[in-house]
Amino acid sequence: MKAEIVSVGTELLLGQIVDTNAATLGKALADLGIVVHRRVTVGDNHERLLAALHESIANADVVFTIGGLGPTQDDITRDVLAEAMGVPLRFDEAIGRRLRSFFGSRGLELLESQLRQAYVPTSGRALDNPNGTAPGLLFETEGKIAIALPGPPGEFGPILENEVVPYLRSRSGGRTIRSRVVRICSMGEAVVEDRVKDLMASDNPTVAPYAKTGEVHLRVTAQADSVEAAEALIEPVVREIEARLGSHVYAYDDEPLEGAVVRMLREARLTLATGESCTGGLLAKRITDVPGSSDVFLGGVIAYSNQAKVNLLGVAAEMIKAHGAVSREVAEALAVGARLRFRSDIGVGITGVAGPGGGTPEKPVGVVWQAIATADRVEAEGNVYAGIRADIRTKATQTALTKLRDLVAQQV
Amino acid sequence: MKAEIVSVGTELLLGQIVDTNAATLGKALADLGIVVHRRVTVGDNHERLLAALHESIANADVVFTIGGLGPTQDDITRDVLAEAMGVPLRFDEAIGRRLRSFFGSRGLELLESQLRQAYVPTSGRALDNPNGTAPGLLFETEGKIAIALPGPPGEFGPILENEVVPYLRSRSGGRTIRSRVVRICSMGEAVVEDRVKDLMASDNPTVAPYAKTGEVHLRVTAQADSVEAAEALIEPVVREIEARLGSHVYAYDDEPLEGAVVRMLREARLTLATGESCTGGLLAKRITDVPGSSDVFLGGVIAYSNQAKVNLLGVAAEMIKAHGAVSREVAEALAVGARLRFRSDIGVGITGVAGPGGGTPEKPVGVVWQAIATADRVEAEGNVYAGIRADIRTKATQTALTKLRDLVAQQV
Numbered sequence: 001m002k003a004e005i006v007s008v009g010t011e012l013l014l015g016q017i018v019d020t021n022a023a024t025l026g027k028a029l030a031d032l033g034i035v036v037h038r039r040v041t042v043g044d045n046h047e048r049l050l051a052a053l054h055e056s057i058a059n060a061d062v063v064f065t066i067g068g069l070g071p072t073q074d075d076i077t078r079d080v081l082a083e084a085m086g087v088p089l090r091f092d093e094a095i096g097r098r099l100r101s102f103f104g105s106r107g108l109e110l111l112e113s114q115l116r117q118a119y120v121p122t123s124g125r126a127l128d129n130p131n132g133t134a135p136g137l138l139f140e141t142e143g144k145i146a147i148a149l150p151g152p153p154g155e156f157g158p159i160l161e162n163e164v165v166p167y168l169r170s171r172s173g174g175r176t177i178r179s180r181v182v183r184i185c186s187m188g189e190a191v192v193e194d195r196v197k198d199l200m201a202s203d204n205p206t207v208a209p210y211a212k213t214g215e216v217h218l219r220v221t222a223q224a225d226s227v228e229a230a231e232a233l234i235e236p237v238v239r240e241i242e243a244r245l246g247s248h249v250y251a252y253d254d255e256p257l258e259g260a261v262v263r264m265l266r267e268a269r270l271t272l273a274t275g276e277s278c279t280g281g282l283l284a285k286r287i288t289d290v291p292g293s294s295d296v297f298l299g300g301v302i303a304y305s306n307q308a309k310v311n312l313l314g315v316a317a318e319m320i321k322a323h324g325a326v327s328r329e330v331a332e333a334l335a336v337g338a339r340l341r342f343r344s345d346i347g348v349g350i351t352g353v354a355g356p357g358g359g360t361p362e363k364p365v366g367v368v369w370q371a372i373a374t375a376d377r378v379e380a381e382g383n384v385y386a387g388i389r390a391d392i393r394t395k396a397t398q399t400a401l402t403k404l405r406d407l408v409a410q411q412v
Numbered sequence: 413m414k415a416e417i418v419s420v421g422t423e424l425l426l427g428q429i430v431d432t433n434a435a436t437l438g439k440a441l442a443d444l445g446i447v448v449h450r451r452v453t454v455g456d457n458h459e460r461l462l463a464a465l466h467e468s469i470a471n472a473d474v475v476f477t478i479g480g481l482g483p484t485q486d487d488i489t490r491d492v493l494a495e496a497m498g499v500p501l502r503f504d505e506a507i508g509r510r511l512r513s514f515f516g517s518r519g520l521e522l523l524e525s526q527l528r529q530a531y532v533p534t535s536g537r538a539l540d541n542p543n544g545t546a547p548g549l550l551f552e553t554e555g556k557i558a559i560a561l562p563g564p565p566g567e568f569g570p571i572l573e574n575e576v577v578p579y580l581r582s583r584s585g586g587r588t589i590r591s592r593v594v595r596i597c598s599m600g601e602a603v604v605e606d607r608v609k610d611l612m613a614s615d616n617p618t619v620a621p622y623a624k625t626g627e628v629h630l631r632v633t634a635q636a637d638s639v640e641a642a643e644a645l646i647e648p649v650v651r652e653i654e655a656r657l658g659s660h661v662y663a664y665d666d667e668p669l670e671g672a673v674v675r676m677l678r679e680a681r682l683t684l685a686t687g688e689s690c691t692g693g694l695l696a697k698r699i700t701d702v703p704g705s706s707d708v709f710l711g712g713v714i715a716y717s718n719q720a721k722v723n724l725l726g727v728a729a730e731m732i733k734a735h736g737a738v739s740r741e742v743a744e745a746l747a748v749g750a751r752l753r754f755r756s757d758i759g760v761g762i763t764g765v766a767g768p769g770g771g772t773p774e775k776p777v778g779v780v781w782q783a784i785a786t787a788d789r790v791e792a793e794g795n796v797y798a799g800i801r802a803d804i805r806t807k808a809t810q811t812a813l814t815k816l817r818d819l820v821a822q823q824v
Binding site: 017022024041042179219304305311354389 | 436
C-alpha cells in the first residue's frame, strides 16, 4: 500500500511548531509495512491544500492529513478533503449531542462553529477522539482511502493507535516491515560502510547507515508476509554485522550509548563518578538520564573554576600552573580525584575549551582532554572538536562514554 | 519572493528523525518576509526527488533542499538538484584541498566518495560550512534560485545564519516581517493571556502566546515596508506588555532563562554553585550551556548517592535518616553545602524522585524540592511534577532557575 501524508498548518511552515506527528505517523506506517512516498506540508489555504490533496490522492492508495480539524475559521481540512475525495459530509447527530453535553457540562456556550466538528463523510466514518472535541475522519471510496487526524499530539496519538492502526492492519494484505538498528561506536561512518558495503547492496533486507555524533547506526529493514518471516530475514544480517564489527557494536534499537554504559557497569558491578570542567555537568546529566543509573553512578563534581578543581577534587594548584587547566595532566587528576572522593571503581575527568571564548593559539576552542581512572591505571585522550559550544560539549561526553564503554567491555 | 522547501531523507519519512531543520528554516524565512508556500519531504530516491524538485522549481522563486549532501551512496541531493536546475557541477580544487587536509590532519584515509563533496554548481557557488565536510550549494539561473543545505543541525544552522540569510536579505526587495519574543516566567499562560487579551486582538502587529515548560512566550509580529517601520509598530506593544507584566518579563527573543540568570548574576557580581541529586547535573549543564558562564558559575556537586551528600556537601547523615534524602531539609542542606564548599554567594540545591522507579506513597515519582541559599537565608519550594523522567528533571531545573532569577531580580 502506497501512502502520502499532507500536514496542514501555517504554523508548521512558519516554523512555530515542529511536525512531530508526521514522524509518529511515519513510524507507525513503517511498522505496518506501508511505505510513505512523500509528505507535503501546506498552510491553512484552501487553494493550496486542495491542490496538494488532489495530487496525493492521485499518487497514493491512502492519504493522511494532519491538523486543521478544529472549530476555528483556519480549520479547513474537513471541507477541503471532502471536496478532494468527492465525498459529501453529513451532520452526525450522536457527535452533535456529545459536543453539546461536553460544553454544557463545563458551563460553556456551544458556538455554532463548534458544530462543524460533527460533520462526517457520507462514505466512511468518524474515528473516536476521547481526548478532544474533533473526531478523526475516515473517507473510503473505490480504491482510495483518506484519513484525517487532528493536530494536537495528545489527540493525534491515541486516535492513531486505537483507531487507525487496527483499521489499516485489517485492510493490509499482510505485508509487514520490521527494522532492527545496530548501534556502533569507536568507528567512523566510512569505515563501517566499507566493511558492510556488500550487505548494503541487498534489497531485502536493506542495510542503511546513519551517522550520528560520535557513532554510526546501521538500520536493517525487511519486508515479509509475517513478523516472523521478516525477523528471519533480519537476524542473519545482524549476526553478520556483529561478526564483522566485533565489539564496536554497543547496543541495538533505542538504547543510547549512556544506556549501554549503565547496563554494562551494572553487569560488571562497577561504580562510577565524574569530574567535569568544560562539559559542566553534561556527562553526569547523560548518565542520569538513564533510569536506574543510581545503581552505578555515585555522583560527580563540576569543577568549573580552578579553585574548585583544587578544593573539591584535589588537583594540585602547581599542576594547573605548570600545564594549564586544559591539559592531559589535569584531566587525569580530575578522573583520579572523582574516583577517590566518591570512592567509586571508575572515575572520568574532562577538561577543555568549549568556546566561543577562551581559546589561545596553543589551546584553541575545541581542544578537550578526556581521562579515565581505575584502581591500577589512568588513560587520557586529547581531541580537537569542530563546531559550536554545544557540539564540542556533546562530542567530549561522547568520547568519554565511548572510552568508558570500551574499558568496561574489556573487563567483562 | 515565493519559496518551497524540499526535505530529503528516508529517515524523515520513516519517522526516525523529526525535521527540526525545516522549522528553523521556516522561522528564518518568515523573519525575512519570504513566504513558504509548501514543504515536500521525500526519501533518498532519485526519481521521486527529481519529480519533487521539478515541481517546486516551477512553483517557486527560491527552492531550498535540506539533507543528502554527504559522501555516502544515499546522498543524492547534489546531483539530482543539478539535474533539476539544468546546471552542471564542476570540481572545486580549493574544496578538494580542504577535504584532503581535513582527513590528512586526522590521520584518516580520504575515500574517493568523500571527493563528491567538492563539486559545486557552474552557475552559483559553495556556501561555506565550517562545521562539516559538505559545503552548502547555491544555484542561480535566470529567475530561479536553489539553495542546498546539509542535514546535521550543527552544520545546517550556521550556514543558514552566516551564508543564506545575508544572501537572501541582499536579494529581497520589499515587505519585511519582523518579530520580537517577550519571555515571561513565574506566571501561568491563562493569566498572561488575560492581561494582554486586548493586544491579541490586533492585526498588525499580531500578539500570539506560546506556552513552554515553566514559562510563556508572547510573539509580537509586524509587517511593514521596511525594518524600521516594522520595529516602530512592535516597540510600543512590547513596552505595553512590559508595563502590564512587570518583572515577570525576564528576557527577549532567543535568550533562555539560564542565559538571563547568568547575565543578571554577572551584572550583580554574584557567584553561584549547585548541589544536585535527582537532576544529576542538568541544572549545571543548563547554566554552563551559556557562553561566559564561568564568570559567575564556580561549580557544582552531583550528590547522587547519600554518601556523596554527606561526604562532599556536608549533609548530616542523621538528617537524611530523619527526613529522607528527598525532603525540604536535605534540599536546603545541599544548597548551603554547595555555597560553602565552592565559597559562592548563592547555592542551589535540588533533590527529588525523577522516576520511573523509587516512588513511595508519601513521596511519589515527581516530588522535587528546590532550595536557594544566600549568606543570610535559605528558601525552599516543594512541587509534584507530572510527566516522564525527562519532564520531571527539566521542570525541577526550570523552577530552580526561576527562583534564582527572582532572587537576583530582587537584589538588583
